[in-house]
Amino acid sequence: MTSHVPHPVRTARTPRAPRAPRSDACDNRARILDAARAVFGEQGLGAPMREVARHAEVGPATLYRHFPTKQALLAETFAEQRRACHGAVRDALADEDPWDGFRSLIERICELHAHSRGFADAFMTAFPEAMDFAADRERTLLAVRELARRAQETGRLRPGFVVDDLILMLMAHRGLQDAPRAARVQASRRFAAYVIEAFGATEGEAEARTPLPPAPRLRLSQPPSSP
Amino acid sequence: MTSHVPHPVRTARTPRAPRAPRSDACDNRARILDAARAVFGEQGLGAPMREVARHAEVGPATLYRHFPTKQALLAETFAEQRRACHGAVRDALADEDPWDGFRSLIERICELHAHSRGFADAFMTAFPEAMDFAADRERTLLAVRELARRAQETGRLRPGFVVDDLILMLMAHRGLQDAPRAARVQASRRFAAYVIEAFGATEGEAEARTPLPPAPRLRLSQPPSSP
DNA sequence: AACGTAACGGACGCTCCCGTCCGTTTGGCT
DNA sequence: AGCCAAACGGACGGGAGCGTCCGTTACGTT
Numbered sequence: 001m002t003s004h005v006p007h008p009v010r011t012a013r014t015p016r017a018p019r020a021p022r023s024d025a026c027d028n029r030a031r032i033l034d035a036a037r038a039v040f041g042e043q044g045l046g047a048p049m050r051e052v053a054r055h056a057e058v059g060p061a062t063l064y065r066h067f068p069t070k071q072a073l074l075a076e077t078f079a080e081q082r083r084a085c086h087g088a089v090r091d092a093l094a095d096e097d098p099w100d101g102f103r104s105l106i107e108r109i110c111e112l113h114a115h116s117r118g119f120a121d122a123f124m125t126a127f128p129e130a131m132d133f134a135a136d137r138e139r140t141l142l143a144v145r146e147l148a149r150r151a152q153e154t155g156r157l158r159p160g161f162v163v164d165d166l167i168l169m170l171m172a173h174r175g176l177q178d179a180p181r182a183a184r185v186q187a188s189r190r191f192a193a194y195v196i197e198a199f200g201a202t203e204g205e206a207e208a209r210t211p212l213p214p215a216p217r218l219r220l221s222q223p224p225s226s227p
Numbered sequence: 228m229t230s231h232v233p234h235p236v237r238t239a240r241t242p243r244a245p246r247a248p249r250s251d252a253c254d255n256r257a258r259i260l261d262a263a264r265a266v267f268g269e270q271g272l273g274a275p276m277r278e279v280a281r282h283a284e285v286g287p288a289t290l291y292r293h294f295p296t297k298q299a300l301l302a303e304t305f306a307e308q309r310r311a312c313h314g315a316v317r318d319a320l321a322d323e324d325p326w327d328g329f330r331s332l333i334e335r336i337c338e339l340h341a342h343s344r345g346f347a348d349a350f351m352t353a354f355p356e357a358m359d360f361a362a363d364r365e366r367t368l369l370a371v372r373e374l375a376r377r378a379q380e381t382g383r384l385r386p387g388f389v390v391d392d393l394i395l396m397l398m399a400h401r402g403l404q405d406a407p408r409a410a411r412v413q414a415s416r417r418f419a420a421y422v423i424e425a426f427g428a429t430e431g432e433a434e435a436r437t438p439l440p441p442a443p444r445l446r447l448s449q450p451p452s453s454p
Numbered sequence: 455a456a457c458g459t460a461a462c463g464g465a466c467g468c469t470c471c472c473g474t475c476c477g478t479t480t481g482g483c484t
Numbered sequence: 485a486g487c488c489a490a491a492c493g494g495a496c497g498g499g500a501g502c503g504t505c506c507g508t509t510a511c512g513t514t
Contacts, residue, residue: 022460022511048501059463064503124405165421168403168414175402176395178351183443187395193439194392198425212420216410249481249490275471286493291473 029066031056036077040118044177045074047118074122081112081119086136088112089143099156102147102199106166107192110173114188120174141167158201160212167218169195256293258283263304267345271404272301274345301349308339308346313363315339316370326383329374329426333393334419337400341415344404351401368394385428387439394445396422 021029035056039047049070053063067073088108095101113120144163151157176187202209248256262283266274276297280290294300315335322328340347371390378384403414429436 024511025461050501061463061504062461065461070502124402165417168418169421171406171414172399172402172418174405175351175399178401179398179443179445183445186441186443187398187445189440190392190442191395191399193437194396194422194425197436198421202429209424210420213416214413215417216406216413218406218410218414251481252491276473277471288474288493289491292491297472
């Protein structure tokens with residue numbers, strides 16, 4: 001059953017009467033999203049919904065009215081940073097030097113993930129298929145693949161590199177989120193620098209390096225759950 | 228009140244009568260530890276105690292009698308792998324080529340962590356000070372520092388390296404534990420290979436590389452908790 | 455100013471997990 | 485064989501988190 005239908009019938013054929021939301025509702029919605037960014041960014045996805053509610057100075061029911069489930073809230077919360085990620089890829093592709101673009105892509109994504117603990121989780125774990133992350137993730141990965149191809153052509157990106165290596169490093173980067181808050185950003189930056197060096201080709205000898213072990217197929221990971 | 232004192236007084240001065248444990252008790256204890264290794268290794272530290280109990284075919288009470296708390300069980304469960312970690316450091320120090328030792332150390336630690344999801348968590352998060360991880364961790368880190376110093380003297384380990392970089396990479400490696408089980412070991416190996424390359428010095432120019440951003444001080448991280 | 459309803463929030467039910475209690479079983483010693 | 489305590493395990497209490505119900509508040513429209 002769909003609750004109790006607040007408005008009787010809405011005058012014959014009115015497709016939907018959005019009836020602009022009330023001012024306090026808008027206000028609360030905005031404050032909830034701010035709080036969610038702060039709380040999930042600080043404590044990770046495990047933070048309780050009530051923590052967000054308290055931080056936004058609303059009751060739990062209000063929170064759940066605006067966002068029917070936790071995942072719905074998370075999706076909205078990180079939409080902006082998701083766009084920033086796409087933007088980073090777009091900028092990297094636009095860079096006239098593909099290797100510079102590649103490097104700055106790694107730096108920017110790491111920075112984005114480092115600034116919000118929850119975003120790294122949400123971005124990587126890609127849980128149940130909620131949040132349409134998965135969808136545009138594939139699209140984005142295709143763009144990254146193109147970028148990598150170009151960077152390899154310049155000889156600056158090592159030949160053995162595959163896109164799964166980027167995912168590998170982003171998953172690994174997620175592990176840094178458990179570092180004490182003070183060290184997080186610094187750790188992220190140093191990690192990014194090391195990663196870039198590892199991905200770079202050695203100047204002189206393009207092939208003489210010890211070969212890497214085979215790359216795993218990563219793409220989507222599922223959250224810990226069992227029958 | 229200490230329950231109801233099963234044995235009246237134990238004949239004057241008997242310091243302790245260990246009275247060898249019963250056979251079924253030994254048996255259960257062993258099965259519990261096996262189950263714990265399997266369950267925590269597969270599902271991580273978050274796995275419920277009852278899951279371990281079910282897997283060991285004992286009741287929850289039996290489990291808690293043998294190991295009064297979850298952390299106690301975890302400490303015992305991973306004691307062996309902890310020893311293996313120390314062994315890896317010892318072997319690395321014993322290697323006549325410090326750089327080879329350093330490389331194999333990274334490979335072995337990564338392998339150890341990759342084979343047991345729970346161990347990586349237990350090893351890195353180092354929660355509340357339970358499990359005496361913290362104690363010998365410091366001792367081990369000192370040994371690693373010595374190893375690194377020697378490896379740097381040979382010119383194979385880059386000059387900018389500090390021990391915190393190893394911790395950084397181990398924390399990062401922990402992020403790989405969320406990969407699908409099938410890909411985990413492969414991912415770990417490839418990651419280790421990349422890390423080794425990143426830590427290596429470039430043959431010709433020992434100094435001309437772009438400098439790394441400053442290293443964060445990591446050492447101990449605390450689990451997510453706030454006042 | 456007065457009214458109808460969107461919006462609010464405290465209190466509740468539900469599930470999951472840790473750790474404990476107590477009546478029952480069983481190993482091992484005589 | 486018989487005894488007794490060591491060991492077992494089902495059932496319980498307590499706490500935390502997600503999502504919902506319903507009486508109350510206050511926005512905005514007339």
